[in-house]
Amino acid sequence: MIRGKKTRVILFAGKGGVGKTSIAAATGISSARIGYKTLVMSLDVAHSLSDIYDLNKGLMDKNKGEPIEVDQNLWIQEIDVQEEIQRNWKEVYQYIATLFNISGIDEVLAEELAIMPGMEEVSSLLYINRFVNEKVFDVVILDCAPTGESLRFISIPTTLEWYMKKVFKVERLFTKYARPVVQRIYSVPLPDDDYFESLRYLFERLQGVESLLTNPRITSVRLVTNPEKIVIKETQRAFMYFCLYGLCVDAIIINRILPEGISDVHFDGWKGTQSRYIDLVEEYFSPVPIFKVGLFSNEIVGGEDLAQLSKMIYDNLDPATRFSTENPHKFTKINGQYVIIVRLPFITKEDVEVSKSDDELILRIGGFKRHILLPRKVAHYNPLGAKLDGQNLVVTFGGENDEKGNQKG
Numbered sequence: 246m247i248r249g250k251k252t253r254v255i256l257f258a259g260k261g262g263v264g265k266t267s268i269a270a271a272t273g274i275s276s277a278r279i280g281y282k283t284l285v286m287s288l289d290v291a292h293s294l295s296d297i298y299d300l301n302k303g304l305m306d307k308n309k310g311e312p313i314e315v316d317q318n319l320w321i322q323e324i325d326v327q328e329e330i331q332r333n334w335k336e337v338y339q340y341i342a343t344l345f346n347i348s349g350i351d352e353v354l355a356e357e358l359a360i361m362p363g364m365e366e367v368s369s370l371l372y373i374n375r376f377v378n379e380k381v382f383d384v385v386i387l388d389c390a391p392t393g394e395s396l397r398f399i400s401i402p403t404t405l406e407w408y409m410k411k412v413f414k415v416e417r418l419f420t421k422y423a424r425p426v427v428q429r430i431y432s433v434p435l436p437d438d439d440y441f442e443s444l445r446y447l448f449e450r451l452q453g454v455e456s457l458l459t460n461p462r463i464t465s466v467r468l469v470t471n472p473e474k475i476v477i478k479e480t481q482r483a484f485m486y487f488c489l490y491g492l493c494v495d496a497i498i499i500n501r502i503l504p505e506g507i508s509d510v511h512f513d514g515w516k517g518t519q520s521r522y523i524d525l526v527e528e529y530f531s532p533v534p535i536f537k538v539g540l541f542s543n544e545i546v547g548g549e550d551l552a553q554l555s556k557m558i559y560d561n562l563d564p565a566t567r568f569s570t571e572n573p574h575k576f577t578k579i580n581g582q583y584v585i586i587v588r589l590p591f592i593t594k595e596d597v598e599v600s601k602s603d604d605e606l607i608l609r610i611g612g613f614k615r616h617i618l619l620p621r622k623v624a625h626y627n628p629l630g631a632k633l634d635g636q637n638l639v640v641t642f643g644g645e646n647d648e649k650g651n652q653k654g
């Protein structure tokens with residue numbers, strides 16, 4: 246039990262339909278049964294938590310997007326972006342709606358458009374920050390939106406901080422002095438002090454959320470995948486981005502594996518394909534722990550199905566365990582060159598062979614192979630060299646770009 250210490254935050258991310266919500270919900274059930282006060286929060290606008298827990302939908306609607314207790318120690322929350330706007334964004338939202346309004350769009354559409362992308366994400370970040378700082382729950386489980394949007398979610402703290410530093414002060418100064426002039430020339434209203442005050446308050450409440458998300462003692466990401474080509478490619482990409490943003494992936498969960506017992510020849514092709522991709526998952530993500538989950542004989546609905554699912558994933562392990570507290574590789578830039586640092590404990594130089602194909606770096610270590618998907622910018626270059634630095638393999642990629650984008654030297 247980790248009770249009494251800091252809140253644990255566990256994100257479940259992956260492509261649509263792979264089983265994120267089921268697995269997040271199952272993790273919530275076993276976490277609550279161990280005795281942790283647990284919240285499962287849905288960040289996907291297409292909320293399905295209450296369906297998977299088999300709850301009365303009206304119950305959720307009445308609660309206006311606040312956490313609701315559904316069992317002993319178990320709370321669930323489906324963020325309601327309209328409610329969040331009323332609570333947190335009113336002034337910002339009103340200003341933007343006004344802008345759209347005066348440009349001749351009808352009022353209903355203007356209000357719809359004024360829901361800026363990222364509001365669900367910021368809203369949930371506000372909650373997470375509060376829940377962790379005030380230690381409201383022992384475990385907070387996040388059922389993320391499909392990969393693309395969940396990546397936007399993790400990039401928001403960085404973007405906001407940048408915006409605050411670079412843009413906010415300038416913009417505010419600008420409106421203060423420019424208002425009288427601009428107002429005379431254009432009919433566009435400028436944001437008033439309430440807008441800035443509301444933005445400032447919002448940023449204040451987001452303080453520290455980035456360090457919370459990048460602290461592997463607090464936050465872990467679990468990537469849910471299926472043994473299929475396209476799903477795995479997306480998992481690799483997600484893994485890379487989470488690494489880039491400094492979040493720690495502590496488990497990969499391969500879901501929907503055909504059970505051994507199936508002998509119908511119709512599934513022979515599938516079984517072969519799946520077993521090849523399961524091996525590939527090891528090459529892609531090792532040493533991050535990999536959990537395997539079989540395909541159930543039916544859809545997964547309600548407490549008992551979920552408890553069974555959780556048992557299949559974690560067996561008797563505490564689901565709040567930190568299965569890994571560091572990512573196996575880091576991307577950085579040193580002297581204008583991209584560098585990848587790969588942790589390879591217990592390895593000597595003779596063991597490692599480095600090569601690159603398309604957008605992947607491939608390491609052969611004795612009988613093992615390790616694939617690392619490269620960020621787009623890095624993938625343009627070839628590895629210049631690799632050296633062993635203690636337990637780390639340091640791979641350096643091509644030099645600086647000149648003006649035309651050609652590689653120098």
Ligand SMILES: Nc1ncnc2c1ncn2[C@@H]1O[C@H](COP(=O)(O)OP(=O)(O)O)[C@@H](O)[C@H]1O
Nearest residue numbers: 261262263264265266267501539540541544545
């Ligand atoms: N291992 C499994 N066996 C059988 N059905 C599953 C399994 N995992 C997920 N499902 C079913 O697949 C559907 C999609 O799962 P869901 O958890 O909603 O995916 P996501 O949240 O990633 O979109 C649901 O109907 C769920 O019951």
Ligand SMILES: [Mg+2]
Nearest residue numbers: 265266289293
């Ligand atoms: Mg879902």
